[in-house]
Amino acid sequence: MLDTTEFALLRRVAVEQAERRAPSLVAAVVRGQELLWTGARGSVDGAAPTADTQYRIGSITKTFIAVLVMRLRDEGLLDLNDPLDKHVSGTSFGHLTVAQLLSHTAGLTSESPGEWWERAPGGDWPTLVESMSGEPERHRAGERFHYSNVGYGVLGQLVAELRGASWMSVLDEEVLAPLGMTRTSAMPVAPHALGWAVHPYADVLMPEPTPDAGAMAPAGQLWSTLADLARWARFIAGDTGDVLSPDTVAEMRHPAAVEDGTAWTSGYGLGFQAFRVDGRQLAGHGGSMPGFLASVVVDPATTTGALALTNTTAGVGVSALTLDLVKLVDEYEPALPAEWVPLPSVPPELLALTGEWFWGPTPFALRLLADGWLDLRPVAGAGRASRFRPVREDEWVGLDGYYAGETLRLHRHADGSPHHLDLATFVFTRTPYDPSAPIPGGLDLGTWPTQS
Template sequence: MTTPREDLLPSTRRALLHRVATAQAEGRSPSLVAAVARDGELVWAGGRSMVDGHEPDENVQYRIGSITKTFTAVLVMRLRDEGVLDLGDPLEKHLPGTGAGEATIAELLAHTGGLAAETPGEWWERTPGTTRPELVDVLGEEPFKHPVGRLHHYSNPGYTLLGSLVEALRGAPWEDVLRREVLEPLGLSRTSAQPQAPHAGGWAVHPWADVMMPEPVEDLGLMAPAGQLWSTTADLVRFGHFLVTGDDRVLGADSVREMRTPSAPLPTGEWDRAYGLGVDLLRWERGSLAGHGGSLPGFLAALWVSEVDGVAAVALANCTSGPPIAALAVDLVKIVADAEPRIPEPWRPLPEVDQKVLELAGPWYWGTQVLVLRLTADGGVELGPLSGAGRQARFRPNGDGTWTGLNGYYAGELLKAVRRPDGSVSHLDLGSFVFTRKPYDEGAPVPGGVDPQGWRGF
């Protein structure tokens, strides 16, 4: 069954179904479900094969593995926004005695804490969490594999530490905190730490024969914040929208934007990728995608969302290996974004404008490079090259005639207009860079001065 949505064209819906059906058949997955949302609204959902005798839909739970980490990261960012901790704090400050306390909270979020990828001992995903009752059982005697802060090295134990940090600072189990502070406010009623009917069972499919064997479904114990959750495609596309827009009941737009900001580049590979704070990032021709993948024995999961297109896609399968689930979710985003690009909002003039800001609009020069400053509808400004590639950034107003950079090279940098005694604008100062109305304006304090002979031929 495919849920029909009038918002998408029949040709787009068929292309989505064809892509999902091909992935399920060629990947030999016992079942596979997918969904697409646009601007937070579910516009398509489809399922292939059977779960408990029925074709699965957007409300059937699958285990989502490491997508759980993004939920855990949201909890940590909430603690930061409340002032309970700083991302630059060493873990030891808030969770002493772990043996891994020199790593900062930000480094643990970005997988740059130098910790091992996995726990010592048995394959933790296929053994009961009760076999790892203490953090030392998760970290081992030598938890570090790399110098702290020097390398992106994906670490499941790192997110165990973050989950334990949440529990220590909230005084409640991770699962309870997640439900109260994230799942319930966002309306994710079909996301849970334990499976709730209807849900898929996990299977291993024989690599050389069309036969299957059930996989064990273990409670991960202390490792739960790294991979415990079950969810549905409907819940996850809603969560993907939250990762773009934020929700003041959980995390504001600035904080989720921070999560989506690259903090750790990944080694060069098949995709041009980076990692933010609990969020995987993929750069592609339309801008960037944010999300996460996940796997546990018997399950595969992927969530990707495109901010520029307002499109989120989720794909879930109940097999240990088979369909390339991350690539499938990316393709679903592309199908909708390419076939039905977002209709721009109608242009409207600003309701009001500060004349002192308006006079800053137009071309400015950094040396001989021309850039343009534009006013934005939200009261901010944008600064970027007149044409072609180059440094560009959006800036939010600070309420005192200055602006703070939100992205790119100038993220966090202060932009201000420097005025002469008569009130006229001399130049713009951006993190010590001087931007003038003319190339090397002799009337502005250009560092190094301006040759008194001015411009001449050669």
């Protein structure tokens, strides 16, 4: 990167570390498949921390649990609308759905009853279930966003029961190993930072405990490094390897609930936080455990992302820091658009679909994209626009916009030439209100005036 860009990034990190009194603070910027920049301030064991120094990442752990759940969904082993009881029995909240637990809309209590779980050794699953035997719901399921650490402890157990192994061993095998994330673990592995509490009115430190959280571990147990989390940022942006489909990750990024009401600056999808900044939507997650703070955020549109790790209980604004780092990079060195290249060839039957189609009197343009995808949008002005992915011959499914999830079907003449498109009962024809098409032009009382 340019020297001016690197200095701006380092200064932002340096100011945060100095003014917020962080024992150590490391940060990085990614774009595409590259780790563009890393920076560090403070010290770990008397030396500057590096991209290989482990920190506890807290609730970023939830993103990994969510990926394991979505793998189960994609394999057909569960449905997101399944009640918990279908897969994990014996709880007092078995009517809550998998999707509600993933998106923090189940209404479940935020913390496990009893001692502060983040600072005390955790009990096993039966102990957690017993502690939740009263009235664990704080809101009607689906009513609102209510962050629940307990919900992710439950999802970790769901993974364990459906896979027949601990969630951590499943994570190692199915996600960490395939992505090459060898420095992400349930307990710290040297070199790692120690967690500290910084006295609010004196520049002194007190060590924080880092126990095994037991059944609550899926909510915030993991440790990781800048290098490993850089790979995770790429994953969130869509570089998923063989772990998940990019479409599934895009589904996870889509907000299912808004955290801050009408302001809508932050929301939550299926395991990922969503942030709306300057008209752009970013995704990632923050993490907080006694002695540690962490954040990873990425703009899927540009693949620019940032991450930050620090070993202090409170005070450092890691989420604001990572958002600022993304903004700085995009201001100093904006991402270049991908080069346009022509398609090597296209099937003639698809090429015949391109051009102008009419919904009633309104012209739409249909463009052919790579891999047989289609793009349908109004010729002029704003309106309902979507991309469509082929699912079978003459059928496509909507990926975004108004028609997301809807099926686009091509109907042909007897000779095989295109006749009309049917999209969720809306019929598109080659001429406005074609009288030969079903409904358009066929049931009205008039026709377009013409001269003989």
